[in-house]
Amino acid sequence: MPVNALVSGTLELAALMDESSCQLLSDNADDQARDVPVHEVWRLFRNIGDVVVLTDVERPDVRATLARESDVAQAVRLVLNSLDRGLPVGVRQMNIEALAAFLGEGETCGRVRGVFFCQPLADGADVEGAIEYCRELNCGECLAFFGDMLSYQDIIKIAWQAWLEVPDDLFGDAEERQRFLATMIRGKRFWHACRECKSSPSVGKVLLAYRLEPSPEERSLHRPDVITHWVGLLQPRHKDRLSAEGEAPAVIDEPRSKRKKERDAKHAHRLQSRRRGIHSDYEAATARVERIQKLVRAGKLAPAEKYITDLVQDQLGQGVPEMACKSLCSAAATAVEICAFDIAIRWYRQAKEVCPEDVVAKSGLAETFRAMGRFDEALTACQEACKHHPEDVVAKNALAETFRSMGRFDEALTAYQDACKHHPEDVVAKTGLAETFRSMGRFEEALSAYQDACKHHPESVFAKTGLAETFRSMGRFDEALTAYQDACKQHPESVVAKTGLAETFRSMGRFEEALSAYQDACKRHPESVVAKSGLAETFRSMGRFDEALSAYQDACKHHPESVVAKNGLAETFRSMGRFDEALSAYQDACKRHPESVVAKNGLAETFRSMGRFDEALSAYQDACKRHPESVVAKSGLAETFRSMGRFDEALTAYQDACKHHPESVVAKNGLAETFRSMGRFEEALTAYQDACKHHPEDVVAKTGLAETFRSMGRFEEALTAYQDACKRHPESVVAKNGLAETYRSMGQFEEALTAYQYAREQHPEDVVAKTGLASVLARLERFEEAKNALGGRKAVSQSDWIAKHVYGMIELKCGNTAEAKAIFSEGADKCPFRESKAYFRTGLTLANVMRQEWREVQAVLSDVPDRELSTPARVLLFEGYAAQDLQTEAMETFLQLPSTMSDLESAVANEIKSVRIDNKPKQYAASRLFEMEWQMVLDDTMNKQLAA
Structure with a gap:
């Protein structure tokens, strides 16, 4: 009875489906099909790339297809292992011997060539080593295969680059392009093109073969226009290559008779054994390691440890310590993935005991120490690996990355440069060098290094995403977006590219697009915690x-x-x-x-x-x-001193951070802000200007400079600085709010209104813009509009509570004192944010001043630590003491007023002293004085919110 089927060589399974049942069939001749639910088939096959769909076929045909596809998948795995320089020599040789049986079978060999001869080899693929092992083993089929692989690389690169340049609009979308590419590979069109290039200056036969002899899959996607375009791009480059070289390079080969003799002997024996389901020791060990890795990922470490112990004992008993070492390293690397560092260290150390000279074990141990933040031990382990394996690029990269993690950037730079010099083919060394430049804030050099990596390694997704992230670090968001979109298109399987794209949208304040991108990443990569955390962080933003x-x-x-x-x-x-x-x-x-x-x-x-x-x-x-490498910890310590009013210690701490982390703009901005908090405005100005000069990409430095000008009353310069920040960083709501607030400080309320409305329009989620808009409307006495602008949102975040405080200030200005006091009392009692709680206390104090409830003024502020009293609160407390004729307390409070008071704060304080202490005539009417006090409190709230 005919059935429909899904076949995967990777899984070595076929799913048989008819109208009434769904069954799984394995690639073992003795196994029977077993019934399974449909969702189990979906779970198994959904992320597999080599699925073949069969319709209306007989069951024997399904089994034959499964055997054929399993052979191809197994051969592909053996090729990859044969090229893996990280595997022990004995293991690689074992893979080459097993591979010979598959390469002796015509269709399987052609399919494998189709897979590996369609795009440039991955970085680190050790073809030369594989060829040497083939010679040692006298393995003709494998020698011919790897020899061709090496000699065809220049042609393959030309063909692949031509393919990348085929315009997208020929396909319609990225998914269609990928589907067509998969069909091209299965149909061996890339391999045929390269073979044609090898024997002829013309590649026209490729197009002819496609048109006259399309494969069944190609018939369903018959697109001669695509092939024509591709061949058109390939032809002139191929001719240029021939002109430059004079002749095609020789292909490493063996006499055909010898190859046939080996093929007949080995192919019959190995393939027959495989059909009986007898797996090699290596295959069995691989299956056991995969089982152990699954247990580790599930957090079942006790059974995993038992199984790995049994496996290692078996492998040592068989006399293959290299395989035992490889098993331990694989299990340890998986343990690092789930942060099970102690057991990872134990397994890596066991691997070192089994194979003392194994560089993977040494480098893995170092990487584990680095992940734990145990940098000195990581450094020692890396240095040991480099000492015993001076030519190994893995050890060199591990050493360089450890230096980078420790903040020892100059040493990291030197180490990566050394790795690049001795291993110019290694993309990890190149991207590590670029990332070190980025960590140092040397963005132009980082950009150049990533661009070089992309040029020489067009297949590397890490080079592409690193380039995109560098653009993002520089605030060049449009270019970052383009680079990430390109990475997503070229590498649709990469979750790093997808989350980077989403994070760029978030950095630009395009939250809906960020949300959509993160949701897509979560859907396609349900295993990715980075995608899930990014989605959560976008909601928080x-x-x-x-x-x-x-x-x-x-x-x-x-x-x-x-x-x-x-x-x-x-x-x-x-x-x-x-x-x-x-x-x-x-x-x-x-x-x-x-x-x-x-x-x-x-x-x-x-x-x-x-x-x-x-x-x-x-x-x-x-x-x-x-x-000690963490500049964030040092800056946090300094900021805590600043919060405590211990400014000299804050200054010292920030200066220390700047000294030890000269690349850190965070430390520089913190130092500048501390100078500003101390009223040392000229020094703050100099510090911010220095930060802007050395970090032109940093918007915080620019807005800090502008805010310092505003604090100094140099409003025109503040305006210019904020306008420049808005122009260069259109994604920054802080710059927009600062510009609006500067207009408000200048009394240009209509301009302030327009600026805040624009900020609200561009950043509807920003509570600061909403609060600023309401405060300007209130200054214009458009109270109902101000209240409507604030809305009735429940106070959750700190900005929400500040908005609630501003609502209370509007009620107070409207004469609704009872309502205002109720809001201020609630905030003073329930607001969880210490700084915002102080705003409510100051508002409540102002309401008491308005009602001349002088004892209440004193009572509200009596339990507030002196360091937490804002300048407006001190002025109002001074008025409370003076109104009660408490001359001593009043003058003590007056003399404690800071020298950095604004003009408005000084005017209010001097008027109170003149009238209530010096008994001089009033300069302002009572209503005008209250209006000035109200403005003073509101300005302080807005200034602090903007600074935060």
């Missing part, structure tokens, strides 16, 4: 905290090993003001991931947000001690 929380909880549930998901969950709690939960989540992350400096910094920052400064200080100091 949009202020959709409940959805962010849910997304992070889902990521933590499905990826319990991920510290990124745990830190994201904790940070979401912190953004929502749910500090106890944030504290608990960060403490859990620190406990389970002691290597994570992000978790430690997050814990410290949560303490700071709660006003628990001593604990924050202690936590940051611990982070600095354990992670």
Whole structure:
């Protein structure tokens, strides 16, 4: 009875489907088909790239197709292992011997050539080594195959580059292009083109063969226009190559009679054994390793350890220590994936004991130490690997990357440059060099290095995504977008490209597109915690905290090993003001991931947000001690000193961070902001100008410079600086809000209104823009519009609470004192954010001043630490004391007013002193004085929100 079927050589399975049943059939002649549910077939076949669809065929035909496809898949695996320089010599030779049987069969050999002769070899593929092993083993079929592979590379590169230049509009979409490419490979059109190039200056026969003898698959996608275009691009390049070389390079070959003799003997024996389902020791070991890896990924470490111990004992008993070492390294690398570092270290050390000279074991151990943040041990392990394997590029790259992780960028640069010099073919060394330049803030050099990597390794997705990320780091978002889109198109399987594209949208404030891109990445790569965390973070950026929380909880549930998901969950709690939960989540992350400096910094920052400064200080100091390479920890420590009003210590801490991390714009901006907080504006100006000069891509430095001009009352320069920031960083809502606020400071309220409306239009999710718009409308006494602009959103984030405070200020200005006091009282009591709580207390104090409830003024501010009193609060407290004739307390408060007061704050304070202390005539009517006080409090709120 005819059936429909899906066949996969990779899975060595066929799914048989008719109207009433669904069955799985394995590539073992003795096995019977077994019934399975449809969803099981979907789960198995959904992400497999070599699925063959058969319709209306007999079951024997399905089994024959399955045997044929399984042979091809097995041969492909053997070729890959034969080329893998990371495998022990004995294992590679074993693979070459097994491969000979498959290459002796005509159709299988042709299919394998079709796979490997269609695009340039991956970086690190050791063809020369494989050829040497073939000679040692006297293996003619494999020698001819790998010899052709080597000699055809220049032609293959020409054919592949021509294919990449075939315009997209010939296909319609990326999926159709990929489908057509798969058909081209299966039909061996690339291989035929390269073979034609080898024997003739013309490749016209390729087009003729396609038209006259299309394969069944090609008939379903019959596109001679595509082939014509491809051949048209290929032809002139091929002729240029022939002209330049004079003749085609010789093909490594053996006498045909000898090859046939070997083929007949080996092919019959090996293929017959395979049909009986007898697997080689290597195949059996591979299956056992894969089973162990599945257990590790599932977190079942105890049974995994038992199985790996049994496997290693078996392999040592068989006299193949290289395979035992490889098994241990594979299991250890999988353990690192789930952050099971202790067991990974144990397995890597066992691998070293089994094969003391194995560079993979040594480099893997070093990488594990690096992932744990144990950099000194990582360095020692890398140096040992390099000492004993001075020519090994894996060891060199591991050493360089360890230096980079330690923040020792000059040494990392030297190490990567050495790797590139001695291994010019290695793309990992090239991209590592580029990434080091990027880490140092040397973006032009990073760009150049990534472009060079892309040029020489067009197949490398890491080179493409690194280039895109460098554009993003430089604030060149349109170019980053284009580069990521190109990477996604050329590498539709890459989750790194997809998440990079989504993150670029997020950086541009294009949140809906970011959301869509992350959702697509999650759908296509359900295993990716990066995609899930990115989706959650996008929700958080949009202020959709409940959805962010849910997304992070889902990521933590499905990826319990991920510290990124745990830190994201904790940070979401912190953004929502749910500090106890944030504290608990960060403490859990620190406990389970002691290597994570992000978790430690997050814990410290949560303490700071709660006003628990001593604990924050202690936590940051611990982070600095354990992670001396972390500029974020050093900056956090400095910022905590600044929050405590210990400015000299903050200054020292930031200067230390700048000294040890001269590449860090974060440290430079922090130093400049500390100068600004101290009223040392000229030094702040110099520091921000230096940051702008050395980091022209950084929008924070530009807005900091503009804000410093505004603090100095140099409004025209502030305006120019903000306009420049808006022009160069159109994605920055901070720059737009700063521009609007500068107009407001200048009393140009209509211009401020227009600027805030534009910011709201471009960034509808931004609460600061909404609050700023409302504050300007209130200054224009358009109170109802101001209230409507704020809306009735529930206060969750810090910005939400500030918006609530501004709503109270509007009620107060409207004369609705009771309503205003109710809002301020609620905020002073319930707002979880320490800084925002202070705004509500100041608002409540102003309401009490308006009602001349002087004792209440004193009561509201009495328990506020002196360092947390804002300048407007101090001015109002001074008025409260003076109104009660408490001359001593009043003058003490007056003398403590900072020298950095704004003109408005000075005018209010001097008027109160003149009237209530010096008994001089009023300069302002009571209503005008209240209006000035109201404006003073609102300005302070907006300035601090903008600075935050």
